[in-house]
Amino acid sequence: MTTLFLMVGLPGAGKTTRARQLAEEYRALRLTPDEWMIPLFGEAEADGKRDVLEGRMLWLALEAVKAGTNMVVDFGCWSRDERSAIRWLVEAEGACFRIVYLAVDEETQRARIAHRWATARAETLPMTEADIMYGRSHFEEPDASELGGGEAAGPPPGWADWRAWAADRWPSFA
Template sequence: MSRLIVFAGLPGVGKTTQARSLADALRAVYLRLDTLEAPFIRMADNNDLKDYGYQAIAHLAGDNLELGRTVIIDAVNPMHHTRAIFRDLAEKHRARLIQFECVLPDEVEHRRRVEKRGTLNWDEVLAITAYYERWDEHLDGRRNIIVTG
């Protein structure tokens, strides 16, 4: 049975580090939403890309699930409807869905990481926090929490 492993969480909490490490250990297909969207950022309003990016990464993941591969997705995955995309994808391909939400409770460390990376500023991360919907296991499915820091 193929597996769809999804890492979610705010920018700077350690999702990419966790997802890449697991992908390497499992020799799994690794798909990062930021990488997929990067070439298109200058071409459209960032908000316009969000759902298209999630749909595109789901299609790429689906192609690999059909081949029986384990797929790891690295994305903020902030809303119930984005989480549903992956839940539905796993169901469609009869893949085992494993979800992780990475959190970093130490705000000072979180901000330091964001500012060190330089891809987003702290205000942009706070803006994402404003629409990041609290995980609801009834709607979003079971998830494992990884506390980083």
């Protein structure tokens, strides 16, 4: 069955390294926004362009799973709502959805971020201590039900379905 693997975790957790391994192992197409943001815009956020890029990547990922191509989506997906929306969209296309969560402790995270900046500056984005702390305080760790493929949560109040929510979250998805 065609599978979409969703990489989940904080910067420095090893998501992209694991995403590359999964792409090779499952002959999957890998979409990693950081690898596009720097060449296209020279920065990570670029006035909301990351959300636009992720929306088109999500659209492409769904088109690919419809065509029978395994996908690895390396967004990080800090919020449960983002993960739930992507799961719903993938399963609506009849594909299998797998979360790949990589936890990282603060010390390891800082060391990996510093090493990446020191050794691959052209391929990475600078991160300040404030950036690290912001991520740690806003990240919603997946629970056992989410990781085990339990029943997917419904969309937040006010949304008809996850497709409508996703179109608002990622403006270019619709």
